[in-house]
Amino acid sequence: MQVKTMCIIGAGTMGTGIAQVAAQAGIRVYLLDTYEDAIPRSRELLAKSLQGGIEREKITHQQAEEVRALVSWETTYERLADADWVIEAVFEDLEVKREVLRQAADLVRENAAVASNTSTLPIKDLAGSFGRPEYFLGMHFFNPAPAMKLIEIIPGEKTLPAVTEAAIALCERMGKVPKVAPDIPGFVVNRVFAAVLGAAIELWAKGAEPEAIDSAIELGLGHKMGPLATADLVGLDVALALLRSLHEQTGHPRFEAPEEFVALVESGKLGRKTGEGFYQYLEGGAMTEAAQ
Numbered sequence: 001m002q003v004k005t006m007c008i009i010g011a012g013t014m015g016t017g018i019a020q021v022a023a024q025a026g027i028r029v030y031l032l033d034t035y036e037d038a039i040p041r042s043r044e045l046l047a048k049s050l051q052g053g054i055e056r057e058k059i060t061h062q063q064a065e066e067v068r069a070l071v072s073w074e075t076t077y078e079r080l081a082d083a084d085w086v087i088e089a090v091f092e093d094l095e096v097k098r099e100v101l102r103q104a105a106d107l108v109r110e111n112a113a114v115a116s117n118t119s120t121l122p123i124k125d126l127a128g129s130f131g132r133p134e135y136f137l138g139m140h141f142f143n144p145a146p147a148m149k150l151i152e153i154i155p156g157e158k159t160l161p162a163v164t165e166a167a168i169a170l171c172e173r174m175g176k177v178p179k180v181a182p183d184i185p186g187f188v189v190n191r192v193f194a195a196v197l198g199a200a201i202e203l204w205a206k207g208a209e210p211e212a213i214d215s216a217i218e219l220g221l222g223h224k225m226g227p228l229a230t231a232d233l234v235g236l237d238v239a240l241a242l243l244r245s246l247h248e249q250t251g252h253p254r255f256e257a258p259e260e261f262v263a264l265v266e267s268g269k270l271g272r273k274t275g276e277g278f279y280q281y282l283e284g285g286a287m288t289e290a291a292q
Contacts, residue, residue: 007083011042015089017145080107115139232271
């Protein structure tokens with residue numbers, strides 16, 4: 001399956017990051033979002049990411065210009081008919097994703113593959129909405145997509161082996177490391193991370209200092225970043241949604257979010273993007289201290 005053109009549904013942080021990764025591999029990318037307000041923010045996110053890559057000497061000015069030339073934005077789904085590969089990257093909500101996939105099903109070419117970037121939802125719960133489950137699978141990118149190497153590949157019960165193989169080849173073409181994961185809630189990484197995060201948040205809710213929790217896990221388990229600092233990085237609203245999704249799907253108490261954590265999120269303290277979460281941050285994103 002030759003991938004020359006890709007459509008990404010959802011021009012949020014993840015969709016924009018995936019677009020950059022694909023464009024850096026020479027793929028023509030259309031970012032689709034029916035909310036017009038999402039487009040200028042997506043443009044800004046891409047520009048900021050490319051500039052950061054230049055400053056860190058990860059890409060050249062010429063490579064950044066080539067990426068810009070390969071990425072376009074659309075507010076309708078008509079471009080899906082041109083795509084060799086489609087990635088759904090909308091909000092992590094089962095019904096929202098199902099509705100998007102139902103709309104896409106009427107426009108996507110018969111031989112084009114469609115992947116969901118879901119981070120927790122089983123592919124079997126989404127495949128039926130697309131209508132051609134043999135061409136549907138999961139491709140779970142991690143945030144920030146341009147920097148994170150891993151992509152989880154999650155075949156559904158009816159996914160054709162050739163489609164799974166094509167997804168693996170596409171990941172490798174984009175410079176990523178694909179790992180096939182089982183079709184269970186949370187797959188591998190988020191299933192494990194949510195359990196660790198849930199335990200860390202429980203300790204925090206009982207009065208333990210964030211630095212003490214994170215440093216113990218970093219030193220004791222060899223993690224580069226503790227779970228609370230990681231949650232601040234991805235966004236505490238995202239972390240709460242992860243825990244709630246897994247708790248709803250599995251019923252396991254390890255994924256139940258403490259009231260103290262829910263209150264923190266509801267207060268608007270969402271981590272680095274708001275300047276405060278478990279820790280406090282300077283405007284440039286540098287950590288200063290644990291929040292009070």
